[in-house]
Amino acid sequence: MSRRGACSCPPRVSTPRTRRCSSPWSPNGRWTTISCTRRRGHRGMRPLARTSPNRAGRPCSATGCRSILGNARRRPSPIASPSAWRLRARRRVLRIGSGPGSGARVPTGTPLPSRNSPASPRAPRTSPCGSRRRCAPSGPRTTSRALPSTTAPTASLPCFSNGQNDMTAHHPPNPDLARELKAIYAQDDGELPDLSSLDQAPRRRWRRFLVRAVLFLGIISAAAWGGFFLWRGLSTPARILAGTIEGSGSVRAGEETTYTVRYRNEGDVPVAQLELSLNLPSAFQVTKTTPAADEGTTWRLGSLTPGSDGAVTVTGWFRAAVPSAQTLQAAFTYRPANFSSDFQDFKSLPVSVDGSVLKASVTGPEKALPGDTVEYVLEVENAGSVALEGVRLLVALPKDFHFLSSQPAPSREGAVSWDLPPVAAGGNATVTMKGSYTASAEGTQAVEARVMLVADVVELAQTAASARTDMLGGTLDFRLLVNGGEDDLTLDSGGVLRVSIPYGNRGSQTVNDVSFRLAAETGGPAAPIDWEKAVGIADGVRTGNVLIWDKTDLPDLAALAPKSEGVIDVTLPMPASFDPKTMSDRFTLTLTAAIKGVGSVVSPRTVSATPLAVLVNSDLVASAEARYFTPTGEPVGRGPLPPKAGETTAYRVYWTLENRLHPLSDIRMSATLPTDAGWIDQKDAAAGTVAFDETTRTVSWTVPAWPEGTPIIQAWFDVVTAPSDADVGSFLKLVNAAGAEATDTLTKARLSRALPEITSELPTDEDAKGKGVVVE
Template sequence: MTHRVHKTEKEIQEELHAIYQDQRGEMPNLRELDPMRSSQFRRVIIRVIGALAVLSLVSWSGFMLWTRGIFHTQKTLETSINGPREIRAGEETAFTIRYANTGAVPMAALEMKLNLPPDFTLVSAQPQATREKTWTLGSLTPGSDGAILLSGVFHSQVPSTSTLQAFFTYRPANFSSEFQDIQTATININQSVLEVAVTGPPKTLSGDDVIYTINVQNTSRASVEGATVILLSPNDFLLTKAEPAPTAPDVSVWNVPTLESGQLFAITLRGRYTASANGEQKMEARVSFLKDGVNLAQANATAITDVIGSTVAFHLVLNGSTEDRSENLGDTLHVSVDYKNTSDEVLSDVLFTLTLNPIGAKELPVVWDPTSLGGGIQKGNVITWNKTAVPDFARLAPDATGVFDLRIPLVESLDQSRMTDHFSLKLSVSFARVGSITKKHTIETSPMMVTLNSNLSTTAEARYYTTDGEAAGSGPLPPKVDATTSYRIVWFLTNTLHPLKETVVTTTLPSHVTWINRTETAYGTVSFDEPTRVVTWRVQELPANLGTASATFDISITPKTHDVGSFVKLINATSVETIDVITQARLTRSMESLTTELPTDQEAAGKGIVVE
């Protein structure tokens, strides 16, 4: 017979402790399943993370070693640009571009590209480039080197700086990637092979003939090409003759195709100072290289002349101005000539001459009226006042003064085949004796240019029928109360003299007029702004040979009872603004408002008054 042995709780706890205790004699947390498996998993994860970290570190280290060239403890390609860093513009200069393999392994696929500034002209290269500014140099063994010899000319502005750049690419034999090397040389151009000097009188009287000389010399050992001499003369200097003559008429510029080594190019200027010249006057000459249409300044020189004022003070004033002017056809030139004997001596046989000189072999666009020439005598394009016209001019006393006022009307329309659209006015005074000294002396003003503005004319029409008799409008004609009738508005611009730009034609629609979004024009655009009720025709450019341009837009009205028996206004007054491209003058025109009367529409004549 078996007896069940009853154990105390303490004995049970001791037995469980003996079964589950770990190697250190401690009880594990029995609430966690499989503690041994969890601990092993954690250790595996930690080891994987550590391995990845080590691998990443090795990879980055290798990358840094490769890209930063730590495996190459020295530079394998040595390059340089040898040559002067201070040069003279226009002088041929040599540069040597050197390269050497200083490494221990051969170098393959060596190539150099040359970047040159636009002001540098390459004269020669040894060896020749493989293709445009590129040299394919091939392989280079350890310790070997080479050079490219360049020769060229800087046609640069003085002073300035320019940059030469050599761009090398190569591949060491133990690498598959390309390496690069760049060499840059900065060149300072502070002098030029061209020198210039100006000589002239240190002192002169206004009106006296003077002579200036400009000398340009090539100081290099080789010839130079493309030199240009520019004269910057005072505003009050009148150039009467130049030897040799300028390259282009009316422009003080001389082009010198070639100057040999040491060659001198001389220009002689003859002229005189006008009545308004007084004090020190600066005559300046500038020599440049002309390259691709741009003048690159090389050197300049000046001569200072002290001009003593004349014995007669006089002025030419046109329409209130002493400056060049633009005028409209049909206007009148109001010319005023005033004078005063500012000397202490009597001036004998004084003669004033006003010359109107047309530009080109054409007639003046003026209408001569002998009664409005201020007492002057007209002969051709010249008006004179001598001692016959003005008795005081036989002996003009000190401090004597006077004024001539002239009116010279311009023609209403210009016949371009025989009339010029620009001309000059020049006033001169001469006298045979000053006191007891007999010497003819002549003094002139600077020419004053007059240019006619373009002959823009404008018209506006309202039509129901086109000029071909087709209906452009719709609805009853004559217009009826509470019925809608539409009309076409036509604007015309006629221009044949100068090109025009930024032309704007505008009008406003009365509140009772409805805009119909139907427009037509071959030039520019027609638009309508509803809030302001402004209709605008914009044309950016109108050529001189245009003839006539037009624009149309359609509108409609619905008359009311109070309109019966009257015409209805269709548009308000029209304004036109534009700019003459030649004179740069802003031209304005205006046109009256239009109604349903339609005076230019023969088909609709007499059908403009509103009926019931």
């Protein structure tokens, strides 16, 4: 037995059993018997949905209904919605019948007793039987589910009492339970719904119909597309039109070549709308086609019956570099008679250009002495069957070869090259070139000729040839050295040319009557040399830009004995600035030696040294100054002058750049401020921008490109100082040393200029001169 008031099933009993217990609602505390069974999917036991009479034969108590309440008031699942919980609670309310086919509905709205609500054990109550535990009826048991309503109960449970059915048990309503049920079933307006019947929500048939229709159409579409591709794959002919390209895969540039494109219908059905398009390289020059093309390189061939064939022939030549690779492609477009769509087929032929019909040759002396005039004959031959235009001849000369003349003259000034007239098939073109080797030439010298085919502005290399000449040891040996070297050089305005001419007799006989001639050749204006300040020219004779030394000035040159040597040194300064209208910014130094004979043989000749080109960088000039007054006397500074200890004085700093020769780019001028000077962001520039970096305390002025037609540009900024007592009697440092940089666009040199620091002395300010010392 269990303790009084605990009329329930054990929670974890796995086998069915009958349990006797007493209930606080049982009359006189009599015993009540309940049957416990295991619910499917539940870990514990539950009471069977009926009760049996007690031992005393009195009407049963509401124990079963108590259990019903316990089930009906279970806490809902945390994942269930309120509406689902309400529907679940409704389905747990049972309707109990008293006989076959009939049953009294438990009045709806009956407040069920709570487990925690106080109830007298002897008070007769009518069980609402709203859960799975219910009392047994007197007749055949008929049960059905009923929904609670808000109507008060009017019937009691049919139970066994001394063998008779007693329906008069009455249970007063429980107000706490009524409030709880109202909290569960109440709608938004606070009223309880009519729960006497359960309505089924209408189903959305149109949504199901739409989903099924979409699925059906998707299946039909997939089947249709699958059948289409399957039919197309099975019905595509393996091969109807066969095409080939016949011709040489290795050709020479300029050589006429013929290519034949053949086609044949190998299918069982006719071919309609046959079209052939030839994709030819841009280097291929077409001279003839058979049959004639309908448009460009496209042929509309029409229909082709089964077994029939045809051909298209194209003749032309390649204007291409040697070596190079080219590709010819034929594209066939046709439509079989049993198809409504077009088919395409592509054929290609790779072609290698391995040679050229142009041949080159160079003829010259096998041996030569420095200073001797030599002649080279350059010849270009066309071994092909087509006349060629746009043939260019380039010649690479040795460094120690001095070009004198040619027939015909070079096509471009400053370049040893000739644009030849059209070279006929089997014909040739000839160029004759004259020159001499300088005294520094030695060993084997090679003259190389290269032949080009010009396509627009592109040079396509064809062939090359060269001639070699062995230099014999010259009797007189001399060189031209400038600033220690024999290479071309670039100097700034104001630079110095230190010229050295070492000479000697390497032969075994005396060289008679030697003279040297040094010239600064400009081709127009005077050379930028300050002859008045030149050093070493007193030993020679100057005529304009030419210096000459002979036996009159240097007696040793009258008869230069074997193994004797000598040096002539000259220093040629350049002006710091000059007018480009009167002086040239580029010139060439040339040195030649003339001799009357060697030993007893009188054989006058002239020998040249390797010339040397000199470029003058642009004449960039940078300057910086600080002012308190402008040149017209207008004040641009602020504060006391001279500066006073403990007070602030502002100065204006001007940066000026001058340039006249060449355009400049990437111009930058910068300086740092001392710790005693401050930046007040007062600035301006005629070109470019002025900026200040707070981290590095650097003032910078940048100009991307020098303004065209402007010889002078300027920028300014203000600085302030607040001297202390320790500065009394001294000048204030306003700006540290500055530097200016720029790139010469002609010589490609990076120019740089350095400037000293600026103080409060203000030497260029006439109105503020002598007022730069700090006073108390």
